[in-house]
Amino acid sequence: MSWNELVEHLKEIEILDGVGATLGWDEQTYMPKKAAGLRGAQMALLSRLAHERRTDARIGRWLEGLDTNDPVQRACARNLGRVYRREQRVPASLVDKLARAxxxxxxxxxxxxxxxxxQRFLPALRTLRDLTLERARAIDPHRHPYEVLLEEYDxxxxxxxxxxxxxxxxxxxxxxxxxIATRPQLPSIEDTVPLEAQWRLSTAVASSLGFDFDGGRLDRSEHPFSTGQGEGDVRIxxxxxxxxxxxxxxxxxxETGHxxxxxxxxxxLAGTTVKEAASYGLHESQSRFWENYVGRSRPFxxxxxxxxxxxLGAGAPAAMRDADAIFRAQNRVERSLIRTQADEVTYNLHVIVRFEIELALFEDRLALEDVPEAWNEKYQRYLGITPPDTARGALQDVHWSGGAFGYFPSYTLGNLYAxxxxxxxxxxxxxxxxxxEKGDFSRPLAWLRERVHRTGHLHETxxxxxxxxxxxxxxxxxxxxLWQRVGTLYGVTR
Amino acid sequence: MSWNELVEHLKEIEILDGVGATLGWDEQTYMPKKAAGLRGAQMALLSRLAHERRTDARIGRWLEGLDTNDPVQRACARNLGRVYRREQRVPASLVDKLARAxxxxxxxxxxxxxxxxxQRFLPALRTLRDLTLERARAIDPHRHPYEVLLEEYDxxxxxxxxxxxxxxxxxxxxxxxxxIATRPQLPSIEDTVPLEAQWRLSTAVASSLGFDFDGGRLDRSEHPFSTGQGEGDVRIxxxxxxxxxxxxxxxxxxETGHxxxxxxxxxxLAGTTVKEAASYGLHESQSRFWENYVGRSRPFxxxxxxxxxxxLGAGAPAAMRDADAIFRAQNRVERSLIRTQADEVTYNLHVIVRFEIELALFEDRLALEDVPEAWNEKYQRYLGITPPDTARGALQDVHWSGGAFGYFPSYTLGNLYAxxxxxxxxxxxxxxxxxxEKGDFSRPLAWLRERVHRTGHLHETxxxxxxxxxxxxxxxxxxxxLWQRVGTLYGVTR
Structure with a gap:
């Protein structure tokens, strides 16, 4: 009986999270601008209701009663046990301090x-690093603190x-x-294409890849995103x-890949924790497989x-009629400063720079005041360029300001798995x-469905x-x- | 202190209701069709959470502690007291039976x-009428049961x-x-106008009337509706x-009027019950004032x-360039069977037929099996037509099947107030x-804002x-x- 109670309890949390996801989607697509305050209050209430349920004292008892001979209950013991222990071991005072920080x-x-x-960021970052370290030690004093952080995502x-x-x-x-830098640059495609035509092309491509429009939507927003709100409602x-x-x-x-x-x-398997995606890294492997492995291929x-x-008919830009031109533009490599604008090859070095610095910070091998210098030195060494200022260097991403350490590796893990x-x-x-080449992607999708998607979180990534x-x-x-596809295009060999 | 606690409590209910309204809006505008089951579960959870808070035992104590010298607290005692008493006095078993019915x-x-x-509907309708009567008596055995039902809306x-x-x-x-029936019929406008052009016209008109698009939206749906989800978020x-x-x-x-x-x-005044609209009838008076009193006038x-x-430029239909043609088409009167398609004059008789029958049912002056005959007889007497079948007669509206007795008068109350x-x-x-005539509606809007909108539910309607x-x-x-505007157009006098 306690298993059924637990499942009902977890389903309620899933529903609350799903409602929050719908409101989050609305906020970025259609919400009137004057509703920002209202939306904040709505999201705060939903978070509180979900949090109350996540920290319900009955969960401890339910966890003890799980039948670990059953594979789903065993996975639930692992997944839920981890989340529950993390919530239990972090004192409320530390949660508050982190929220303020x-x-x-x-x-x-x-x-x-x-x-x-x-210098303006330094004191705040120090507080965030120290509190995050304290949190990692509270969760598990015997493990590498960075691994404790990483565990939340992967x-x-x-x-x-x-x-x-x-x-x-x-x-x-x-x-x-x-x-590549020694070779002539590949041409890009920068023709102006009306948004309405681009919209139709995006819709056609998402549909060809297998996105189910009866169980999802495609809309426009300032930043592209994907959000699973529950069964039959996945929006990009x-x-x-x-x-x-x-x-x-x-x-x-x-986003279609996600x-x-x-x-x-x-x-x-709703309400068992097994219905969920297994990790950020695995999620990213799905988006990267379609975006890069498939989407930057010559057949594509x-x-x-x-x-x-x-x-697009007659409105198609000349370059878009030429598969070779598309293929070359999709695989153009450029040494650049900003991760979010990087190409497929250099992207991973942006991630690795941050990983190495984060790790050094949590292993006490690097002082916080020395981060910009370490950052610039690594960019020079790996990418052959030096940021002219910290805004385009160590300050470029918002993540550290929210204490999100251990999050970036997911991106490159995704590329590795993909x-x-x-x-x-x-x-x-x-x-x-x-x-x-024919626009039939049903076989790779079926392959992923069977081996990755349907597994949910039964196993670890x-x-x-x-x-x-x-x-x-x-x-x-x-x-x-990368050497094969991109190297060949640039005429370089390993 | 207890006043502040009460206000916080009521705000939480308002937020939950607002989230439900956003999900309801989404369901009718953008939700993927496969999400119907998920949406049902989400709405059920939100309703349950709001219901738990509406029946919270502390409300009784809070109500007792209100300072009735303060006009807002006095209004709250009346508004909340009514809802709370209604919830308290209806036994849970009756609530369940009604839900099933x-x-x-x-x-x-x-x-x-x-x-x-x-005959197929009769047993179900009997159960609904009997349970609804039982509910009305449980709420207040000393009042006319129909007035107890009416109270929920007005x-x-x-x-x-x-x-x-x-x-x-x-x-x-x-x-x-x-x-009117003795006079030549006024012409209608039935030209085909592309939806995109109609959409632009609808947007321009809503904007001219004063609808704030920064705090709201206009979208398309199968049935038009308006939904207030909270401050800064009112969608039509x-x-x-x-x-x-x-x-x-x-x-x-x-819908713009609403x-x-x-x-x-x-x-x-969020969280005090005074922030709410005062009644369905008053709400309807706002929609009808703009739709009919203003919207069917010659200056409009x-x-x-x-x-x-x-x-619309060159795409405007010829008839739409002629204000007199519009004015005549807007005020065309036709004896018809279906309330939702009725013109402004005959509309109220559709409502009055149903009111008279509902009242007779709750005063035990009419047997349920005799409703179709009574219905047809009234249509003949008031409108001069007889429905050829019950589908276009007593069965036309869904409301009775959900036990919504006492709801229809709001429509005609709205017309009277308007x-x-x-x-x-x-x-x-x-x-x-x-x-x-110039498209300036700021004065009537300001007039309504001051005398109706800003009053909220401080007083009864x-x-x-x-x-x-x-x-x-x-x-x-x-x-x-009506005699003046419509009668004059048809050339009849009172």
């Missing part, structure tokens, strides 16, 4: 990035595995970027701009040129690329990936894929 | 209306006042309709069809012809009609109306207005 941190970051510079991944993978990846990417948004058709489309494909995962989760460029012709998923599918689905691809070297898969 | 009633009504006829209105007003209104409308929808520009526009003006009331409520037709020209508001404004705002218009005969105001 985040609010202070955000304002300090805004001012620091605006003009004041690192349970099952260890600091040691990350350290090793990221170092090898970095050492493999630097020579690729250096080699596109940010389109007239001069950046490929950028807007890439964003839509990325959404395909959400639409494929095992909804029959052929499909896209044909679809642009069909959807490469191994892609390599495995290439071997197991002989028609993968000929289908893609490393195990899910191993079950799907076998024992593979993710770093080698990603490096091999 | 509503569900059964809906299915029975669907089948009855489809083909099976009145507190402050008595059965006796309704009986007298509706009888006089009926006796005044029948001769007007008979006189339009249902447009190519062959019915004036019908779609009238719906938008109607929304102007919602946007003008005293939000600084002049404004509309000019606006159609500006917005007429008196209009007559008073005509006397107090000399430029009312010359402003309207009859008092709010009396404070606004003085001692007026609403029936005479409505009859005089």
């Amino acid at each position: 985040r609010s202070d941190g955000f304002h300090a970051w805004i001012e620091a990035k605006g003009a004041s510079g690192w 349970p099952g991944t260890t600091v040691e595995s990350l350290r090793a993978m990221f170092a090898r990846l970095r050492d493999g990417l630097v020579p690729l970027i250096e080699a 948004t596109a940010h389109l701009s007239e001069r950046d058709l490929l950028g807007g489309l890439g964003g839509t494909i990325h 959404a395909l995962y959400e639409q494929g989760l095992p909804f029959d 460029a052929i499909f896209l040129a044909r679809t642009a012709q069909e959807v 490469a191994s998923l892609g390599k495995t599918m290439e071997a197991q689905i002989p028609s993968l690329w000929s289908d893609a 490393p195990e899910i990936v191993k079950n799907a691809v076998g024992e593979r070297d993710h770093v080698e898969d990603l490096l091999g894929y | 509503r569900s059964d009633g809906f299915h029975a009504w669907i089948e009855a209306k489809g083909a099976s006829g009145w 507190p402050g209105t008595t059965v006796e006042s309704l009986r007298a007003m509706f009888a006089r209104l009926r006796d005044g409308l029948v001769p007007l309709i008979e006189a 929808t339009a249902h447009l069809s190519e062959r019915d520009l004036l019908g779609g526009l009238g719906g938008t003006i109607h 929304a102007l009331y919602e946007q003008g409520l005293p939000f600084d 037709a002049i404004f509309l012809a000019r606006t159609a020209q500006e917005v 007429a008196s508001l209009g007559k008073t404004m005509e006397a107090q705002i000399p430029s009312l009609w010359s402003d309207a 009859p008092e709010i109306v009396k404070n606004a218009v003085g001692e007026r005969d609403h029936v005479e105001d409505l009859l005089g207005y």
Whole structure:
């Protein structure tokens, strides 16, 4: 009986979270601007109601009563036990202090990035780092504190595995970027395309990839995002701009990848924690597989040129009729300062810089005042450029100001998993690329549904990936894929 | 202190209701169809959370502690006391039985209306009437049971006042309709206008009337509606069809009227019950004032012809360039069977038929099996037509199948109040009609804001109306207005 009670309890939390997701979607798509205050009060109430239920004292008893011979209950014991222990072990006073520090941190970051510079951010960042360390130690004093933080996003991944993978990846990417820099640059596509035409193209592509429009929507927002609100309601948004058709489309494909995962989760296991995505890294592997592995391939460029012709007709820019031009523009590599604008190859180095700095901060190997210098030095060493100011350097992202340490590795983990998923599918689905050229993506989607999506959170991510691809070297898969696809286009070899 | 606690408690209920309203809006505008089950579960949870708070035992204590020298607390004692007593006095077993009866009633009504006829609906309707009567008696055994039901929608209105007003209104409308029937029919406008152009016209008109698009939205839905979700978030929808520009526009003006009331409520009094609209009838008076009193006037037709020209340009149908053609089409009267499609004059008789039958059912003067016959007889007597079947007669509306007895009078109350508001404004705002011709509606809106909207639920509706218009005969105001405007167009005099 207690299992059923627990399931009903967790379903209620899922519903509250789903309502919050719908309101969050509305806020970024259609909400009138004067409703901002109201929406804040609504979200705060929903969070409080969900939090009360997450910390319900009965959960401890329910956890003790789980039948660990049953695979779903065993997974629930692991997933829920982790979250519940984390909530229980952090004292309320520390939660309050962290909330205040985040609010202070955000304002300090805004001012620091605006003009004041690192010194303005430093005291707030110190408080955030110290409190976050205190929190990690409260949760588990015997584990590497960074791993405790990482666990919130990527349970099952260890600091040691990350350290090793990221170092090898970095050492493999630097020579690729250096080699590319010696070659003539690939052309980009910057033709102006009306937003209405881009919108139709985005819709057609999302639909071809398998996004179920009866159980979801595509809308426009300032920043593209994907949000799973529950069974039958997974929404994505596109940010389109007239001069950046490929950028807007890439964003839509990325969000479609997230959404395909959400639409494929095992909804029959609602209320068990197994219905959820397994980790941020695995979620990101789904978006990156479709955005990069598929979306930047030559067969996809052929499909896209044909679809642009069909959807845009005479309005299609000349470059979009030429699959080779699309393929080259999709794989253009540029050394740049800003992570969010980086190409597929350099992107991972932006992440690795931050990972190395975060790790050094939590291992007490780097003083907070020295972060901008360490940052710039790493950019010079890995990417061959130095930020002219901290706004375009260590202050570029909002995440630290909210105390989100341990979050960034998910991005590169996603790329690593996506490469191994892609390599495995290439071997197991002989028609993968000929289908893609025709606009048929049903086989890779079915493959992911069976091996990744439907598994939900029954296992931890490393195990899910191993079950799907076998024992593979993710770093080698990603490096091999990038050298092969991008290196070939630039005429460089490993 | 207990006042502040109460206010915080009520604010939480308002927020939950507002979230439900946002989800309800989403359901009718953008929700993917596969999300229906999820949305049902979300709405059920929100209702339960709000219900738990509405029946919180502390409310009884808080009510006792109110300072009735303070006008807001006095109003709260009245408004909240009424709702709380109603909730307290109805036994849970009766609530359950009613919920089941509503569900059964809906299915029975669907089948009855489809083909099976009145006998199919009869047992379910009997159960609903009996349980509703039991509920009314549980709430207050000493009052007329219909007044107890009416109180839920229009507190402050008595059965006796309704009986007298509706009888006089009926006796005044029948001769007007008979006189009109002897005259040549006025032409309608049925030109095809593309939906996109209608959409722009609807938006322009809502904006001219004073709808604040920074604190609201206009979207499209199958049935037009208006929903106040909280401060800064009041949304309306339009249902447009190519062959019915004036019908779609009238719906938008109607919903804009509701929304102007919602946007003008005293939000600084959140959590006191005074921030709310005072009654369904008063709400309807706001929609009807704009839709009919203003929207079917000749000056408005002049404004509309000019606006159609500006917005639709060469695409404006010929008839829409001619203010007189618009004015005539807006005031066309037709004896018809279906309330929701009725014109302004005959509409009230549809409502009065249902009121008289409901009252007879709750005074035990009419047997349920005899309802269709009574219905048809009244339609013949008041409107001069007889429904060919019960689907277009007593079964036409869904409301009875959900046990919503006492709800319909609000519609005609709204028309009565709107007429008196209009007559008073005509006397107090000399430029009312010359402003309207120019598209300036700021004076009547300011007038309503001051006298109706900002009052919220500080007083009961009859008092709010009396404070606004003085001692007026609403029936005479409505009859005089209709004979004058519509009668003149048809060339008939009283």
